[in-house]
Amino acid sequence: MLSAWQHWVMADVRDAQPDANEEYDPFTAFDEAAGVGQVRDPYAVFHEMRSECPVHAGSQAHRFRDLGEDNMEAALIGDRTPYALMTFSGVQQALKDGETFSSSGYAESIGMLMGHSILEMDEPEHHRYRSLIQQAFTRKAMERWEADIVRPIVHANIDKFAERGHADLVRELFFPFPVQVIAEMLGLPRDGLREFHAKAVELITIMTDIERGLIASQWLYDYFTKIIAERRIEPKTDVISVLTQAELDGQRLTDDEIIAFLRLLLPAGAETTYRSSSNLMFGLLSNPEQLEALRNDRDLMPQAIEEGLRWEAPLTSIGRTAMREVEVDGVTIPAGSPVQVCMGAANRDPGRWENPDQFDLFRDPQQHMAFAFGPHMCLGIHLARMETTVVVNAVLDRLPNVRLDANAEDVHISGLAFRAPNHLPVLFGTH
Numbered sequence: 425m426l427s428a429w430q431h432w433v434m435a436d437v438r439d440a441q442p443d444a445n446e447e448y449d450p451f452t453a454f455d456e457a458a459g460v461g462q463v464r465d466p467y468a469v470f471h472e473m474r475s476e477c478p479v480h481a482g483s484q485a486h487r488f489r490d491l492g493e494d495n496m497e498a499a500l501i502g503d504r505t506p507y508a509l510m511t512f513s514g515v516q517q518a519l520k521d522g523e524t525f526s527s528s529g530y531a532e533s534i535g536m537l538m539g540h541s542i543l544e545m546d547e548p549e550h551h552r553y554r555s556l557i558q559q560a561f562t563r564k565a566m567e568r569w570e571a572d573i574v575r576p577i578v579h580a581n582i583d584k585f586a587e588r589g590h591a592d593l594v595r596e597l598f599f600p601f602p603v604q605v606i607a608e609m610l611g612l613p614r615d616g617l618r619e620f621h622a623k624a625v626e627l628i629t630i631m632t633d634i635e636r637g638l639i640a641s642q643w644l645y646d647y648f649t650k651i652i653a654e655r656r657i658e659p660k661t662d663v664i665s666v667l668t669q670a671e672l673d674g675q676r677l678t679d680d681e682i683i684a685f686l687r688l689l690l691p692a693g694a695e696t697t698y699r700s701s702s703n704l705m706f707g708l709l710s711n712p713e714q715l716e717a718l719r720n721d722r723d724l725m726p727q728a729i730e731e732g733l734r735w736e737a738p739l740t741s742i743g744r745t746a747m748r749e750v751e752v753d754g755v756t757i758p759a760g761s762p763v764q765v766c767m768g769a770a771n772r773d774p775g776r777w778e779n780p781d782q783f784d785l786f787r788d789p790q791q792h793m794a795f796a797f798g799p800h801m802c803l804g805i806h807l808a809r810m811e812t813t814v815v816v817n818a819v820l821d822r823l824p825n826v827r828l829d830a831n832a833e834d835v836h837i838s839g840l841a842f843r844a845p846n847h848l849p850v851l852f853g854t855h
C-alpha cells in the first residue's frame with residue numbers, strides 16, 4: 425500500500441526518528457511517516473496538477489512545499505519515472521484494468537513484511553484467493569458482527585466518557601474501536617491487544633524503520649502460527665477458524681497464506697476505518713446544519729458516509745505498475761512504469777463534482793474511488809460502512825448537542841498518503 429508519495433513523506437521524516445533513549449511510539453512514528461501534521465491541504469496541489477495535465481511524469485514532491493525539496497530523489501523508483509493519474513476517468517481506467525495496471529509492485533515494498541497477500545496478486549491467482557477469503561465475510565457474519573461485536577465495543581468506549589460532557593473523539597473512540605473489532609472478529613486473546621496493535625502499526629512503518637518492521641513481521645508470524653494451530657484442532661466461529669476451513673475446488677489455504685492475509689487485515693481494516701470515521705465526523709461537526717439534518721433523519725446516513733469518503737479519502741493514493749505501453753487521458757505511459765493512482769484527486773475532480781472541495785451530504789450520490797475499484801476494490805467495504813453507521817449513530821444518540829470545542833486550537837485534517845484529524849475535541853450535553 426506504499427505509494428511514491430508515502431516514500432517522499434517517509435524520506436522526509438527519516439532523520440526525525442525518536443532518540444534511542446526515548447520510548448518509541450509506533451503510532452506517532454506512523455503518523456509522522458504518513459505526513460500527518462506536515463501536509464495540511466494536498467488538494468490545492470492536486471487541482472493545480474490536474475489543470476496542468478491529467479497525468480504527470482516524474483517526481484512531484486517539490487509541489488508539496490511542506491515536505492521540502494530533498495525528497496525528489498526518493499520518489500524515483502530505481503531509474504524508472506513514476507506517472508501520477510489525477511482525474512476520475514484516469515484513476516477508474518487504471519483500477520478497472522488489473523491486467524495492464526498490475527498490483528505486483530507491492531511485493532517489493534509492503535509485501536516484504538506482510539508476505540504474499542491478495543494485495544499484490546494479479547489475476548487469475550488473485551480471484552482464487554479472494555474467493556477463499558471472502559468465505560469469512562458473508563452477510564450473515566456481518567449481521568452477527570454488528571450485534572455481537574461492533575455495537576458492544578462502540579458503546580463500551582463511549583461509556584467511558586458519556587457522563588463527562590467533553591471528549592477527544594479521535595483518541596477515545598475512533599482510533600481504538602476498529603482494532604478492537606478486528607481482534608474480536610479474529611478471536612484474539614484480549615490481553616496483549618495493545619502489543620498486537622503496536623506490532624501491526626510497526627509492520628507498515630516500513631520506510632522509516634525496516635528493521636523494526638521485520639521484527640514486527642516475525643512477531644506476528646509466531647503469534648498467528650500458534651493461534652492457527654489451535655483453530656485447526658478446535659475450530660470456533662471466528663475469522664481465523666473460517667479461513668482454516670475455507671475450501672475452493674478442493675484447495676485450502678496454507679498457514680503462510682492465512683498469515684499474509686491476517687498481516688494485511690489490520691492496516692487495511694483498522695487504519696482506514698479510524699480515519700474515515702474521524703474525517704466524516706469532522707465534516708459533520710464543521711457543518712452543524714448537516715449534522716442536525718442527519719441527527720433528525722438517519723436515512724441520510726449512507727449518503728453522509730459516502731460523501732465523507734469522497735471528500736476526505738483516508739488513503740489518497742495507491743500504486744500500480746504498467747505492464748505494457750498504455751494511454752491514459754491522452755498521455756502515453758511506457759511499459760514498466762510505476763503508476764500512482766491518486767484517488768484523492770479523482771474524488772475531487774471538478775469535471776465530475778460541483779464544488780468538489782465542499783463537504784455536502786445532500787449532493788447526488790455518485791461512485792467515488794476511496795475504496796478503489798475493479799478487482800482489488802476493498803474487501804472490507806460492507807464492514808467499513810456498517811462500522812461507520814454504528815459509531816456515528818451512537819455519537820448522535822448518546823452525545824446530545826455534540827459540537828466542536830470552540831476553545832480547542834485549530835482542529836483540522838492533515839496528511840498526504842493517509843489523512844485524518846489528530847484530535848477531535850468535542851463538548852456535549854449542557855457543558
Ligand code: HEM
Pocket residue numbers: 425527542543544554688689692693694696697700738739742743794795796799800801802803804805807808
Ligand atoms: C473506510 C474504510 C476503508 C477504506 C477507505 C479502504 C480502502 C481500500 C482500498 C483503496 C483498497 C485497494 C488497495 C489496492 O488495491 O492497492 C482496499 C483493499 C482492501 N481492503 Fe479496504 N478499506 C477500508 C476498510 C477495510 C476494512 C474494514 C477491511 C477489513 C476487512 C478492509 C480490507 C481490505 C482488504 C483485505 C483489501 C485487499 C483487497 C484485494 O487486494 O483484493 N478494508 N481497501
